[in-house]
Amino acid sequence: MDAEKLAKLKELRSQTEISIKLCQEALEKNNYDLRLAQQWLQKEAKVFRKDQGENEQKQKLGVVSIKEKQSKIVAFILTYTDSSIPSDSEELGKVVEKLENILLDNFSIFYKKDDWKLPEEAQKELDKLSQRIKDKGIKLEKCRFFQQKENEHLGIYVHQKKIGALISIQGGDEDIAHELALQVVANKPQFLSLESIPQDIKEKAKQKFSIQIQEKNPEKKPEVIQKITQDNLNKYLIKTYACFLEQSDFRDPENKIKDYLTENQAQVKEFYLLTV
Known part of the structure; x- marks a missing residue:
């Protein structure tokens, strides 16, 4: 399955929250046209988008x-x-x-x-x-x-005019930059890395976890509580705020985007995601 078909499969799965198998069947029956695949699911499989009501779809x-x-x-x-x-x-x-x-x-x-x-x-x-x-x-x-700077490569990918991404990288080449733009569209990250999440978001989440962990583990020492809090905090932030470098490569789910960058000696300088 090529990159564009994979992106459509992932988008349809995100929209409907039904099985990959059924999403793939809908796309194959409708020549990988997302709109027709959605209509097929609504008619044949009685599936509606997760953000739509059954009476009126917007x-x-x-x-x-x-x-x-x-x-x-x-x-x-x-x-x-x-x-x-x-x-x-x-x-x-x-x-x-x-x-x-x-x-x-x-x-x-x-x-x-x-x-x-x-x-x-x-x-x-x-x-x-x-x-x-x-x-x-x-x-x-x-x-x-x-x-675009002289020493950087630019990747641009727009899917169905509904979602698009541009990304700038140092190292690598134009093909790698394009691949990463496609990965941004597929993964829909909010931030590049854990470090790029605003400090106020981190502090609020940290306070919440610290209180919860102290209540569950009153006998543990402060330094232990702090370590547990930080471990839980990082996992929560990466999952909730979709950090691009920590996300899975959809072509190779065993690897993360940061692994792909390391393999190709590239570094992300900036990315921008647009979604209707």
């Missing part, structure tokens, strides 16, 4: 875009509210392409700035689209700008 609406041009990258989500518009519609595609070019043309103005405003030209494109399809909820979300 789909997240939006298009993920990651565009690179001369080492400059823009990533964003174009969201809308009209469920009759497919994410692969030609009209949406044309607007997304125009927005990509406008934003990249203004890259030097926006890069490393948090308080930038959408260019008037881009806003006009959104307004025109809104009027044409009669959807006032169209907007740009999670827009960020990146600059």
